[in-house]
Amino acid sequence: MKRIVLTLVFLNSLLAFAQTDIALKDSLAKMVIWDQKVAGFQPEHKIDDPKRKQFQDSVFTSHYGRLQKILSDQGYPGFDLVGKQGSRDFWLLVQHLDKWPDFQQKVLDEMKKQVLKKNASSGDYAYLTDRVRLNTSRNQLYGTQVSYNTDSCQAFPRPTENLESLNKRRKEVGLDSIEEYLNKMSELHFRMNKDNYENRGIKGPKLYVLENKKTSLIKR
Structure with missing residues (x-):
């Protein structure tokens, strides 16, 4: 057998x-x-x-x-x-x-079919959703596309729908909290531009406080 x-x-x-x-x-x-x-x-x-x-x-x-x-x-x-x-x-x-x-929108439509069958990444789908929305003058849904405050080396999301429920939407597609994500992006941005920042007296990125996973982003 x-x-x-x-x-x-x-x-x-x-x-x-x-x-x-x-x-x-x-x-x-x-x-x-x-x-x-x-x-x-x-x-x-x-x-x-x-x-x-x-x-x-x-x-x-x-x-x-x-x-x-x-x-x-x-x-x-x-x-x-x-x-x-x-x-x-x-x-x-x-x-x-x-x-x-x-x-990109056509790809997103086809990708959704595969995501629903668990045959493609829901996280990647979220990133492409945000990309398409910003490229068509709409607010993003998942906060994946960011800009940086270069005075403090801190990432922040480009225009995004309803920040109060952002982490809920991110969790639904398997993404970590927006604060954790932005901190990672800030740290990466600092490493990539370390000489420039240190020459201006900035020794590290400014990070969001993670208190019991509660959203601190809105109070930034």
Whole structure:
């Protein structure tokens, strides 16, 4: 009996692997490498050429065309098609296509179908929701997109609906509290701009107080 069960588990694993589109998964991973280079999120990959913006636009435009075809052919690539990392790679690439908010909205609509089936990340869906809303002149829902008070190195959410219930909405999609998130973003921002801040006498980011997880953001 044990042998039969183990055989079935093995066959199911093989079937799941066979259904994964390895070529698409690998293609998305390669696109992300270029995305991160031109987006400048990895300092060692920054491009300092004066024509960097032009090059960035050309990469994003190329990705836009390829992602359009993937969405048309496959719908939103969920965990079952490209694995968790592949699905996240597709989402990340779409996040940076701010020049095409209509396409981002199409992706969001398709992504929602997969999220409801637990075949895509609800947290990533929240980030893209905020991106689309801001790109179409609406307030965000989850506070994921931030700006910084550069006098204190403190992150704060860009225009957001109803701050009083913000943490409730974030919890529903699996995100940590807004205060915890903003503190992480503030710390990251300080590390990335440490020399600049220290030259101005700022030794660290200003953080929000976390008191029993109660919202202190509104009283900022």
